[in-house]
Structures are given as structure tokens and as C-alpha cells.
Amino acid sequence: MALVYLRELNPKTKFAIWKIEESAEELLGKLQLDDAEKLKLQQMSKGKRTLHWMATRVLLRYLLQTDQYIHCPSDNNGKPYLPDYPYKLSLTHSFEYAGVMLSTQGECGIDLEIVKNKVVRIKNKFLKDEELAFINPDPEIEILQLYACWCAKEAVYKLQGNKGVSFLEDMTIRPFTYKPQGVMYLDFTKDGISTTLEVYYEQFQNYMLGYAVE
Structure with missing residues (x-):
């Protein structure tokens, strides 16, 4: 497993991207799992889904700089959290990469x-x-800008942590000119309450990355 990208947005927020190069057995050897997590792994279909799940946990261990067991459950909406650490958490994965974001800002x-x-x-x-x-x-820029928009809305969806949020109805991106790395403003409305979030995006090899923090 190779760390390919580590970035600190500010003293309170950082994220990392890892390239998954190990087998499932090698990743499992780097983890400590409780009975519930072992059962979850057994219930997963083998292949990329299993590798992604384990890789995010291995990367989390790296970012927290610990060799101790990390309790990382999910709430009723499926949002992961760290009851034993002061960080808010977000996980992502796509094909051969896994990513983790940690923040004490929000x-x-x-x-x-x-x-x-x-x-x-x-x-x-x-x-x-x-x-x-x-x-x-x-056409070449359209695809990239559309993915920047998708990643931005997905990042905000994960940030707010509630099911039933619509990318189409509840989120509106303000006009922006696409660049390989930039920021956009997204208006999010839920239950009559509106907020505006800064969402960062950037091209990463042949991938698009989007991230936001309160």
C-alpha cells in the first residue's frame, strides 16, 4: 500500500489517498477487528468492496498514528464516526484508491x-x-466539470450525514469556471434551513476529488 497524496487543509483538517496494492489477506494482517467487524467482512461480497473497506481502515490507522484497535462504527444513517477520538471522519474509495479525511474543525x-x-x-x-x-x-472540459460537481455534492452529502437528501433538489452549485484545481460554493437546503459551503475540487491523475469541511 502506497501513500500517494497527503494534504493538510489547515491545522485542524487533513486527508490522504492511498493506492491499494495488497491482497485482502495482507490488508487484514494490518488490522485489529472486533467480532462485529469480522462479521461485516464475512457478509461482504469478495473483491473490490472488501479491499476498499479494509484499505480505508488501514489508512485511518496510518493517519491516527496508532497500532491500537480503532473503534469506527457507523450511525443509523451509515455515517462513520470515531467515538474514541476528537476527529470527524469521512471515507471514500474508487477502483484502486482509498481515501480518508479527518477534521477537528467540524x-x-x-x-x-x-x-x-x-x-x-x-x-x-x-x-x-x-x-x-x-x-x-x-466535451473534454464538460466531463471534468461535471465530475467536479458530482464529487462536490457527494462530499456535502457525506458531510451532512442524513439519508433522504437529494443532489438535485437540496443542493445548488453556484456558477464557477472549471480549473484543474479550484473551489466552488454550494447552497444546501434541508428542512427549510439553508447553508452555503465551500467545496474544494481537484484532478488527481484520471480521478476527480471533492472535499468540504464545516
Whole structure:
């Protein structure tokens, strides 16, 4: 397993991306699991899903700099948390990479996606007409900007931690010009309460990365 990207956004927030190069057996050898986690692993289908789950936990161990057992359960909405540490937590994975974000500043969210053409086909399902209006029409830039928007909304979805939130109805990205690395502003409305979040995005090899913190 190789650390390929480590970034501190500020003294309270950091994230890391690892390339998964080990087998499931090698990853398992780096972990300490309780009975519930062992059962969860047994219930998973073998392959990438298992590797992703274990890789995020190995990376979490690296970021927390501990060789002790790390209790990392999920709440009723599936959001992971660390009851024994002061950090808020977000996990992500895509194909051969796994990522972890930690923050003592507030809730955080991170999303990593491999860039593929399929995002063009589903753009109307997660972007309003007013959002589509500022997407660059150049096909090469369009795909990247659409993925930046998707990762931004996914990061905010993870940050806020509630099921039933709609990318299309509850989140609106303000107009921005796409660059390989940048920031956008996202208006999030739920239960009549609106907030605006700064969401950072950047190209990472042939992937797109989005992340936000309260």
C-alpha cells in the first residue's frame, strides 16, 4: 500500500489517498477487528468492496498514528464516526484508491471518482437547469466539470450525514469556471434551513476529488 497524496487543509483538517496494492489477506494482517467487524467482512461480497473497506481502515490507522484497535462504527444513517477520538471522519474509495479525511474543525466529507463518460448521460439527474447553464460545452472540459460537481455534492452529502437528501433538489452549485484545481460554493437546503459551503475540487491523475469541511 502506497501513500500517494497527503494534504493538510489547515491545522485542524487533513486527508490522504492511498493506492491499494495488497491482497485482502495482507490488508487484514494490518488490522485489529472486533467480532462485529469480522462479521461485516464475512457478509461482504469478495473483491473490490472488501479491499476498499479494509484499505480505508488501514489508512485511518496510518493517519491516527496508532497500532491500537480503532473503534469506527457507523450511525443509523451509515455515517462513520470515531467515538474514541476528537476527529470527524469521512471515507471514500474508487477502483484502486482509498481515501480518508479527518477534521477537528467540524463535519467533513470527501469523495473520489474515476472520470468516465457516464456522467454526461446522468447530468440532468443531479444538476438543475441553472447549474447546467454554466457547464463548459467543450466535451473534454464538460466531463471534468461535471465530475467536479458530482464529487462536490457527494462530499456535502457525506458531510451532512442524513439519508433522504437529494443532489438535485437540496443542493445548488453556484456558477464557477472549471480549473484543474479550484473551489466552488454550494447552497444546501434541508428542512427549510439553508447553508452555503465551500467545496474544494481537484484532478488527481484520471480521478476527480471533492472535499468540504464545516
